[in-house]
Amino acid sequence: MAKVKEKxxxxxxxxxxxxxxxxxxxALGYTxxxxxxxxxxxxxxxxxxxLEGCPVQVQIPEFIALVAEGDFLGAARKIKETNxxxxxxxxxxxxEEQCEIRCVLGKKWEPVAIGRLERFVADYERLHGEGDDIQxxxxxxxxxxxxxxxxxxxxxxxxxxxLGYEVTIFxxxxxxxxxxxxxxxxxxxxxxxVRAEVETIRKLGVRILTNVVVGKTVxxxxxxxxxxxxxxxxxxxxxxxxxxxxxxxxxxxxSANEFxxxxxxxxxYLFPEWDTPxxxxxxxxxxxxxxxxxxxxxxxxxxxxxxxxxxxxxxxKEVPARAEEVEHAKEEGVKFKFLxxxxxxxxxxxxxxxxxxxxxxxxxxxDASGRRRPIPVKGSEHIIEVDTVIMALGTSxxxxxxxxxxxxxxxxxxxxxxxxETGQTSRPExxxxxxxxxxxxxxxxxxxxxxxxxxxxxxxxxxxx
Amino acid sequence: MFKIVKRRDLTPVTKxxxxxxxxxxxxxxxxxxxxVRIREQGERIPLTIADYDPEAxxxxxxxxxxxxxxxxxxxxxxxxxxxDFVGPLGQAAPEVTEGNVIFVGGGFGVAxxxxxxxxxxxxxxxxxxxxxxxxxxxxxxxEEMETVSHRLHVATDDGSLGHKGFVTEVLQRMIDEGQRMDxxxxxxxxxxxxxxxxxxxxxxxxTLVSVDPIMVDGTGMCGACRVTVGGKTKFACVDGPxxxxxxxxxxxxxxxxxxxxxxxxxxxxxxxxxxxx
Ligand SMILES: Cc1cc2nc3c(=O)[nH]c(=O)nc-3n(C[C@H](O)[C@H](O)[C@H](O)COP(=O)(O)OP(=O)(O)OC[C@H]3O[C@@H](n4cnc5c(N)ncnc54)[C@H](O)[C@@H]3O)c2cc1C
Ligand SMILES: Cc1cc2nc3c(=O)[nH]c(=O)nc-3n(C[C@H](O)[C@H](O)[C@H](O)COP(=O)(O)OP(=O)(O)OC[C@H]3O[C@@H](n4cnc5c(N)ncnc54)[C@H](O)[C@@H]3O)c2cc1C
Ligand code: SF4
Ligand code: SF4
Ligand code: FES
Numbered sequence: 001m002a003k004v005k006e007k008x009x010x011x012x013x014x015x016x017x018x019x020x021x022x023x024x025x026x027a028l029g030y031t032x033x034x035x036x037x038x039x040x041x042x043x044x045x046x047x048x049x050x051l052e053g054c055p056v057q058v059q060i061p062e063f064i065a066l067v068a069e070g071d072f073l074g075a076a077r078k079i080k081e082t083n084x085x086x087x088x089x090x091x092x093x094x095x096e097e098q099c100e101i102r103c104v105l106g107k108k109w110e111p112v113a114i115g116r117l118e119r120f121v122a123d124y125e126r127l128h129g130e131g132d133d134i135q136x137x138x139x140x141x142x143x144x145x146x147x148x149x150x151x152x153x154x155x156x157x158x159x160x161x162x163l164g165y166e167v168t169i170f171x172x173x174x175x176x177x178x179x180x181x182x183x184x185x186x187x188x189x190x191x192x193x194v195r196a197e198v199e200t201i202r203k204l205g206v207r208i209l210t211n212v213v214v215g216k217t218v219x220x221x222x223x224x225x226x227x228x229x230x231x232x233x234x235x236x237x238x239x240x241x242x243x244x245x246x247x248x249x250x251x252x253x254x255s256a257n258e259f260x261x262x263x264x265x266x267x268x269y270l271f272p273e274w275d276t277p278x279x280x281x282x283x284x285x286x287x288x289x290x291x292x293x294x295x296x297x298x299x300x301x302x303x304x305x306x307x308x309x310x311x312x313x314x315x316x317k318e319v320p321a322r323a324e325e326v327e328h329a330k331e332e333g334v335k336f337k338f339l340x341x342x343x344x345x346x347x348x349x350x351x352x353x354x355x356x357x358x359x360x361x362x363x364x365x366x367d368a369s370g371r372r373r374p375i376p377v378k379g380s381e382h383i384i385e386v387d388t389v390i391m392a393l394g395t396s397x398x399x400x401x402x403x404x405x406x407x408x409x410x411x412x413x414x415x416x417x418x419x420x421e422t423g424q425t426s427r428p429e430x431x432x433x434x435x436x437x438x439x440x441x442x443x444x445x446x447x448x449x450x451x452x453x454x455x456x457x458x459x460x461x462x463x464x465x
Numbered sequence: 466m467f468k469i470v471k472r473r474d475l476t477p478v479t480k481x482x483x484x485x486x487x488x489x490x491x492x493x494x495x496x497x498x499x500x501v502r503i504r505e506q507g508e509r510i511p512l513t514i515a516d517y518d519p520e521a522x523x524x525x526x527x528x529x530x531x532x533x534x535x536x537x538x539x540x541x542x543x544x545x546x547x548x549d550f551v552g553p554l555g556q557a558a559p560e561v562t563e564g565n566v567i568f569v570g571g572g573f574g575v576a577x578x579x580x581x582x583x584x585x586x587x588x589x590x591x592x593x594x595x596x597x598x599x600x601x602x603x604x605x606x607x608e609e610m611e612t613v614s615h616r617l618h619v620a621t622d623d624g625s626l627g628h629k630g631f632v633t634e635v636l637q638r639m640i641d642e643g644q645r646m647d648x649x650x651x652x653x654x655x656x657x658x659x660x661x662x663x664x665x666x667x668x669x670x671x672t673l674v675s676v677d678p679i680m681v682d683g684t685g686m687c688g689a690c691r692v693t694v695g696g697k698t699k700f701a702c703v704d705g706p707x708x709x710x711x712x713x714x715x716x717x718x719x720x721x722x723x724x725x726x727x728x729x730x731x732x733x734x735x736x737x738x739x740x741x742x
Contacts, residue, residue: 255688
C-alpha cells in the first residue's frame with residue numbers, strides 16, 4: 001500500500017451560523033470519493049486492534065476493504081452481520097473511546113474514521129440498496145415478549161426473530177425507538193433514519209405494539225401467562241433527576257427529558273403546525289455536562305434563544321459529553337460556565353424563572369467516580385439572569401417494571417440485576433439489558449446487551465429440548 | 466388505532482366516547498387515566514377513565530372542549546379512530562368499603578368522580594354526592610350519579626337546578642348540620658378543589674382531590690406533572706393523580722397549569738380559522 005495519509009478525511013458539516021437556524025443534520029456525511037479515500041487509509045492489519053473496541057464486533061477491516069473496492073452494498077451486508085443499526089451507530093457511537101481509539105494509525109497519526117465510514121455505508125445502502133434482501137426466518141411457533149423499543153429492545157427482538165421466534169415488542173410511547181426518537185435531536189440523528197432501521201426490524205417479522213406500558217397496561221406476569229415463554233426488559237433509564245433546590249418548580253424549569261421530548265418526539269419546534277408547544281425565553285441555562293446537556297442547549301439555540309449557558313460543577317476536563325459535541329456547542333455560541341453550581345432558582349412575582357443563584361466551585365480530592373470532587377468556594381454566590389432552566393443531571397431506571405414484577409431483584413438505585421453472560425434476571429424467564437440494567441450508558445452498549453440476552457434467551461428456551 | 470364505538474353529547478361542549486381498547490379495559494381501575502393523541506402532529510392529552518367494561522373491551526372517556534385538541538376531538542364521529550390511547554395510568558383511588566363518603570364534582574369533574582363513587586357504592590359505603598355546574602345544561606351524568614349515590618345534591622351557579630350557588634356551600638351546610646363524613650372526594654376545576662379543601666380543612670375531614678397538571682408522557686419520564694404534596698415534589702402521573710388535598714400546594718399547581726396559556730391561545734386561534742369550529 002502507498003504512503004498513508006496522516007490526517008483523516010474531514011466530513012463536511014453545516015456552517016454553525018446557518019445551522020442554529022434549523023433542525024437539519026449538522027454533519028453531512030462523506031461523498032463516495034471521500035469514503036473511498038478514507039477507506040484506503042486503513043492498513044488492513046493482520047491482528048486488527050480496532051475490533052476489540054467495538055461492543056458488537058463489527059468486522060471493521062473487512063467492511064473497510066469493501067468500501068475501498070467500491071463495493072458499498074457488500075460493505076453494508078458485512079456490517080449488518082453483527083450490527084443491525086449501523087446508520088445510527090455511525091452517527092452516535094462514542095467512536096473516539098471505542099473502535100477508533102484502538103486503531104493502530106492513531107498511535108502516530110489520526111485513526112481511521114471508522115464511524116464516518118460506517119455511517120456512509122449505511123446511508124448508501126438506504127438510498128441505493130435493494131432493501132429487501134432480508135431473509136425472514138420461518139417461525140418456530142414460540143413467543144417472546146420484549147419491553148421497550150430502544151436500541152436494546154430492537155436488537156434483542158431482531159436477533160430472536162432471526163432465530164425463528166415470534167417476537168412482540170411492547171412500547172409505552174406512541175413511537176418506537178426509545179431515546180433515539182425522544183432524546184437525541186433531529187440535527188444529530190434524523191428520525192427518518194430511526195424509522196428506516198425500525199422498519200428493517202419489522203421486516204424480520206417482529207411485531208411492535210406501541211401504547212402499552214408494561215406494569216400498567218399489562219404486567220410481565222400476565223405476558224408470561226398469555227403464552228410468552230420469555231421476556232426481555234429493555235426499558236431504559238428514563239427517570240429524570242432534579243437537584244431539590246428552592247425554585248425548581250417555578251414555571252420555566254424543565255427536566256432535559258421533558259424539554260427534549262417536547263422538541264424531538266412531539267416536534268415542538270414545529271409549533272403551531274404541530275400541536276405541542278415548547279417554551280424557551282431569551283436566556284437559558286442548562287445544568288449538566290453530558291451529551292444530554294449538549295443536546296438540550298443546542299436545541300434551545302435552534303428555538304431562538306439569545307444566550308445559552310452550560311452550567312457544570314466540575315472543570316472542562318471532566319465533562320462527560322463527547323468532545324465533538326462540546327466543540328459543536330462552542331461553535332454555535334454556547335457559553336460554558338465551568339466550576340459553577342446552582343443553589344437556588346429565583347422567580348418573578350407570578351412564578352416564572354428570572355435568575356439562578358450559583359456558587360463557584362474548586363476541585364478537591366477524587367471521589368467515588370475517580371474524578372476530583374467539586375467543593376463550593378465560600379462567599380462566591382453570584383446571580384445569572386435566565387428565564388429558562390433545564391436540568392440535565394442524569395436519569396435512573398423507571399421503577400414501574402420492578403415494582404410490578406414479583407421477585408425481580410434490583411440494585412439500590414433501581415438497576416435490574418442480571419447475569420452478565422446471558423442477561424438472565426432473578427426470575428429465570430425474564431432477561432434484561434441496556435440502560436435498565438446499567439443506568440444511562442450508550443446506544444452501542446445497549447445493543448450489545450440486547451444481543452447477549454437474545455443468545456441467553458435462545459439457550460434458555462432450547463435447553464433440554 | 467382505537468375505534469370510537471359510541472359517542473354521546475352530554476352538553477354542547479362535553480362529549481362522551483366509548484372507545485375500543487381491550488388491554489386498557491382489562492386493567493383499568495377507578496381513579497386512573499389514559500393519554501390520548503388524535504393525529505400525527507397531535508398533542509398527548511390526559512383524560513380520566515370515566516367507566517370501563519373489561520368484557521366488552523371498552524373504556525369510556527368524557528371530555529370538555531376547552532382548547533385545540535379537545536375541540537378537534539369533538540368533531541370525531543362514531544366509527545372514527547383515535548390514533549393513540551394509552552393506559553391505565555396513575556394510581557387507582559384508595560379502596561374504601563365502609564363509612565360515609567361525600568363526593569363533590571364540578572363541571573367535567575363529575576366524570577372522574579363517577580367510577581369511584583360506583584365502586585364505593587357497590588362495596589357498601591354510604592355515598593352522598595354533590596354535583597355542580599354553571600348552569601343546568603352543563604350538568605353531566607346526573608342520572609348515573611343518582612344510581613351510585615344514596616343521596617344526590619345539585620348546585621348550579623345560576624340556580625337553574627338545585628341549590629343556587631357553589632357546591633362548597635352545599636358541603637358547608639352538610640357539615641353545619643352535623644352530617645357524618647369520613648372522607649370527602651372532590652374533583653373538578655383547580656379553583657373548586659381548592660375551595661373544597663379550605664372548607665374541610667378546619668374540621669380535619671380527610672379530603673382527596675385529583676390534580677390535573679400538564680402532562681407529556683404520563684409514565685414518570687418527563688417531570689412536567691410535578692406537584693408539591695406535603696412539601697415534597699411528586700409526579701402526578703405515577704404518584705397520583707389523587708392526593709391528600711390538605712397537603713397539596715394549590716397555588717403552585719394553578720400557576721404551573723398556566724405555563725402554556727399563551728401558546729394554548731395561539732393554537733386555539735389557529736385552529737378556529739382552520740377548522741371553522
Ligand atoms: C439526550 C440523549 C443523548 C444521548 N446521546 C448519546 C450518544 O450520542 N451516543 C450514545 O451512544 N448514547 C447516547 N445517549 C444514551 C443512549 O441513548 C442510551 O444509552 C440508549 O438509548 C439506551 O438504550 P435502551 O434500549 O437501554 O433504552 P432506551 O433507549 O431508553 O429505550 C427504552 C424504551 O423503553 C420504553 N419503556 C420504558 N418503560 C416501559 C414500560 N414500562 N413499558 C413499555 N415500554 C417502556 C421507553 O419508552 C423507551 O422507548 C443519549 C441519551 C440521551 C437521553
Ligand atoms: C390526570 C388528568 C385527568 C384529566 N381528566 C380529564 C377528563 O376526564 N375530562 C376533561 O375534559 N379533561 C380532563 N383533564 C384535562 C385535559 O387533559 C385538558 O383539558 C386537555 O389537555 C386540554 O387540551 P386542549 O388542547 O383541548 O386545550 P389547551 O388549549 O391545550 O389547554 C386548555 C387547558 O388544559 C390544560 N392542558 C393543556 N394541555 C395539557 C396536558 N397535556 N395535560 C394536562 N393539561 C393540559 C391547560 O393547562 C389548560 O388549562 C385531565 C387532566 C389530567 C392531568
Ligand atoms: S458499532 Fe460503534 S464501536 Fe462498533 S465499529 Fe461501529 S462505530 Fe465503532
Ligand atoms: S486498527 Fe485501524 S488500520 Fe488497523 S484494521 Fe483497524 S481500522 Fe484499519
Ligand atoms: S407526565 Fe411526564 S412524568 Fe408525569
